[in-house]
Amino acid sequence: MLTFVGLGLWDERSITVEGRDALRNADRVFAEFYTSRLMGTDVESLADHHGVDIEVRDRAGVEQRPEPILDAAADGDAVFLTAGDTMISTTHVDLRLRAHDRGIETRVIHGTTAEAAAASLTGLQNYRFGKATTLPFPYAHGADTVPGSVCDTLDDNRERGLHTLVYLDIKRERDEYMTADVAADLLAEGYEDCVAAAVCRAGSPNPTVEAARLSALADREFGDPLHLLVVPGELHHVEADALRELAGAPAEFTEPV
Amino acid sequence: MLTFVGLGLWDERSITVEGRDALRNADRVFAEFYTSRLMGTDVESLADHHGVDIEVRDRAGVEQRPEPILDAAADGDAVFLTAGDTMISTTHVDLRLRAHDRGIETRVIHGTTAEAAAASLTGLQNYRFGKATTLPFPYAHGADTVPGSVCDTLDDNRERGLHTLVYLDIKRERDEYMTADVAADLLAEGYEDCVAAAVCRAGSPNPTVEAARLSALADREFGDPLHLLVVPGELHHVEADALRELAGAPAEFTEPV
Numbered sequence: 001m002l003t004f005v006g007l008g009l010w011d012e013r014s015i016t017v018e019g020r021d022a023l024r025n026a027d028r029v030f031a032e033f034y035t036s037r038l039m040g041t042d043v044e045s046l047a048d049h050h051g052v053d054i055e056v057r058d059r060a061g062v063e064q065r066p067e068p069i070l071d072a073a074a075d076g077d078a079v080f081l082t083a084g085d086t087m088i089s090t091t092h093v094d095l096r097l098r099a100h101d102r103g104i105e106t107r108v109i110h111g112t113t114a115e116a117a118a119a120s121l122t123g124l125q126n127y128r129f130g131k132a133t134t135l136p137f138p139y140a141h142g143a144d145t146v147p148g149s150v151c152d153t154l155d156d157n158r159e160r161g162l163h164t165l166v167y168l169d170i171k172r173e174r175d176e177y178m179t180a181d182v183a184a185d186l187l188a189e190g191y192e193d194c195v196a197a198a199v200c201r202a203g204s205p206n207p208t209v210e211a212a213r214l215s216a217l218a219d220r221e222f223g224d225p226l227h228l229l230v231v232p233g234e235l236h237h238v239e240a241d242a243l244r245e246l247a248g249a250p251a252e253f254t255e256p257v
Numbered sequence: 258m259l260t261f262v263g264l265g266l267w268d269e270r271s272i273t274v275e276g277r278d279a280l281r282n283a284d285r286v287f288a289e290f291y292t293s294r295l296m297g298t299d300v301e302s303l304a305d306h307h308g309v310d311i312e313v314r315d316r317a318g319v320e321q322r323p324e325p326i327l328d329a330a331a332d333g334d335a336v337f338l339t340a341g342d343t344m345i346s347t348t349h350v351d352l353r354l355r356a357h358d359r360g361i362e363t364r365v366i367h368g369t370t371a372e373a374a375a376a377s378l379t380g381l382q383n384y385r386f387g388k389a390t391t392l393p394f395p396y397a398h399g400a401d402t403v404p405g406s407v408c409d410t411l412d413d414n415r416e417r418g419l420h421t422l423v424y425l426d427i428k429r430e431r432d433e434y435m436t437a438d439v440a441a442d443l444l445a446e447g448y449e450d451c452v453a454a455a456v457c458r459a460g461s462p463n464p465t466v467e468a469a470r471l472s473a474l475a476d477r478e479f480g481d482p483l484h485l486l487v488v489p490g491e492l493h494h495v496e497a498d499a500l501r502e503l504a505g506a507p508a509e510f511t512e513p514v
Contacts, residue, residue, distance in 0.1 A: 008273055009367065016369065017277055018270040085369070087377035090495045096380070097495070100502055108377050110266065110369040110460055112273065112342070115383060117367050120263075120344035123353070126372060127389045131419055134384070156417065162388055203367055238347040238354070245357055 002073035002099045004086035006111020009203025011040030012049040019109040023050055027076035030055045030069050032062050034172050035091060036083040039226055040204055054081065059091070066095055073104045085111045117202035118165050118228050121209050123242025124197075128233065130162030135183050135229070136169045137176070146186050154191070154231060161234035166196075168227055177225035184217035184229065191231075195253040197243065199228040211249035259330035259356045261343035263368020266460025268297030269306040276366040280307055284333035287312045287326050289319050291429050292348060293340040296483055297461055311338065316348070323352055330361045342368045374459035375422050375485050378466050380499025381454075385490065387419030392440050392486070393426045394433070403443050411448070411488060418491035423453075425484055434482035441474035441486065448488075452510040454500065456485040468506035 003022050008014025015023070023029060029052050031043070038046070047054045057069070072078040086092055086108060099106050119126040133153040138144045150166070157164045166187075168178035180198035187196070197211040200222045208222065211232075232243065243249035260279050265271025272280070280286060286309050288300070295303070304311045314326070329335040343349055343365055356363050376383040390410040395401045407423070414421040423444075425435035437455035444453070454468040457479045465479065468489075489500065500506035 006369075013275040013278065014273055016265055016271055016273050020274055021270065085373040085377055085383075087380065088373075088383060090382065090493070093380040093495050093499050097498055097502055107462075108374075108464075110374050110377060112263075112367040112369055113373045113383075116342040116345075116370045116373060117365075120342055120365050120367060123344065123350040125347065126342075126345060126370075127391070127424075129388065131387050131417070132384045160388070160413065167384075205364075207365075236347070238350050241354055242350050245354055 001077050001105045001107065002070070002096070003077065003079045003107045003109060004092060004096065005079050005081050005109045006085040007038055007081055007083050008111040009084060009114065009117060011038055012046055014038065014112060014203055016109065016111065019111065020050065022109055023052060023079050023081070025077065026052070026079040028055065028072040028078045029053060029081065030057055030078065031081035032057050032091070033083065034059050035089045036170060037172060038083050039201070039224065062091055062095060066098055069095070070099055070102055070104060073099055074102060085113045088113070112203060114167070114202055114226070114228060115165060118199050118230050121199055121202055121207055122197050122230050123246055124163050124230060124232060124239050125236070128163055129165055130157035130160060132165040132167060134167040134169065135178065135186060137171065137178060138186070140169060140171070146189065151190065158233055163233045164231040166229040166231060168229065178227070179225065180222045180227040180229055181218055181220055183227070184214045187229070188214040188218050194231060195249060197230045197232065197247050198222055199230060201226065202228065209247040211243045211247035258334050258362045258364065259327070259353070260334065260336045260364045260366060261349060261353065262336050262338050262366045263342040264295055264338055264340050265368040266341060266371065266374060268295055269303055271295065271369060271460055273366065273368065276368065277307065279366055280309060280336050280338070282334065283309070283336040285312065285329040285335045286310060286338065287314055287335065288338035289314050289348070290340065291316050292346045293427065294429060295340050296458070296481065319348055319352060323355055326352070327356055327359055327361060330356055331359065342370045345370070369460060371424070371459055371483070371485060372422060375456050375487050378456055378459055378464055379454050379487050380503060381420050381487060381489060381496050382493070385420055386422055387414035387417060389422040389424060391424040391426065392435065392443060394428065394435060395443070397426060397428070403446065408447065415490055420490045421488040423486040423488060425486065435484070436482065437479045437484040437486055438475055438477055440484070441471045444486070445471040445475050451488060452506060454487045454489065454504050455479055456487060458483065459485065466504040468500045468504035
């Protein structure tokens with residue numbers, strides 16, 4: 001059996017009770033932290049906390065050489081850990097399909113997600129979000145501008161009055177995480193007067209949410225990662241109240257429609 | 258302090274370890290189950306499992322008469338429980354704002370969501386979903402057809418190649434939950450040849466995912482609630498493989514773009 005377990009958003013205690021039990025009862029525990037990581041802990045603390053050995057695999061160890069993971073799942077109970085929910089990346093779906101092809105039973109134990117947290121913490125309704133997008137580091141896409149695909153998603157959603165969740169680039173191998181001020185500065189080109197909410201350390205004991213014009217967010221500091229940006233669309237009155245009262249949004253930009 | 262805790266998707270063990278600890282350490286525990294509920298347990302079992310008293314409030318007890326909850330939060334540590342993630346409904350945001358107005362500190366401990374589970378279990382990538390929609394019981398919106406708003410969302414997303422998560426109506430007061438076959442039958446009017454995935458009992462130990470034409474899904478039975486429908490947009494090859502191998506989608510409808 002191969003059980004995919006989402007670790008949730010922050011530290012050892014972000015996992016569900018069901019996930020923790022599966023983790024502690026597994027014969028072998030594998031993990032990957034190249035798609036994302038938990039900022040509130042590290043692998044050693046995670047392993048110590050749960051009293052298990054965690055075998056961390058890099059991208060090649062999951063995508064090119066998954067056989068040891070699949071062999072362990074064929075011989076006993078193997079758990080594969082990822083930050084957030086699991087299956088969030090095609091990497092994990094691909095691994096599940098390989099197990100399926102070998103006739104290995106698979107199971108998914110869900111974890112909390114940045115997507116849900118961004119809606120919760122801003123007070124914006126999850127069903128009023130359009131497609132999400134990811135803002136890459138300029139060097140990563142070879143230009144010092146915002147990719148057209150990001151603008152297209154933003155524009156599409158704004159035309160429809162929908163909110164947009166903007167994931168910020170993560171370069172795990174360089175331990176580099178785009179901060180909300182950098183993202184706001186990039187987006188201020190073309191969306192200067194647009195109000196956005198910086199959602200920082202979602203799922204931690206001290207998350208912060210600050211809403212202001214992108215040009216204003218670009219001049220602030222938001223502390224430790226991970227950060228996200230949410231660009232609100234049309235606001236219902238409770239959403240407007242939440243952005244104003246919980247995130248300090250300027251009143252003139254939070255008129256409900 | 259008022260701590261909002263999401264119970265997650267299924268039973269007593271769907272909550273995060275952090276949420277469970279907050280729940281067990283609270284001076285008073287309140288809950289509402291009129292926006293959603295856990296299908297894998299009931300309030301008594303939940304209270305027994307965690308060794309706490311849970312004071313369940315109806316809509317009026319949260320929206321018209323929240324004072325007892327706020328008083329408890331002003332005097333000590335109060336926890337407010339909801340199924341899934343918390344803050345999913347404006348009800349909860351409104352309660353948080355009332356606490357904020359009274360100078361009561363608030364905190365959010367996230368839970369797993371049907372939205373993330375639907376992406377995980379189908380193998381469809383979460384960032385390729387457009388706006389979600391909810392399909393109401395015909396009697397609830399006074400017509401025997403699908404509301405135009407649902408079609409608009411589906412059409413918008415399909416035009417853009419995006420997946421659509423369709424929440425199915427819940428009438429808690431009548432303990433009535435729309436099943437995927439009923440939903441598929443309603444949507445088959447106008448989308449007959451459209452392939453969709455029925456996601457049933459997400460977050461439970463035995464979730465099922467079945468992908469087929471809406472007209473075919475309409476003739477199946479999917480067992481106990483809760484059910485969701487996902488209408489896929491354009492498919493990447495891993496998404497197509499997942500729908501075919503994990504959900505039995507007909508090969509001719511899962512050609513990657």
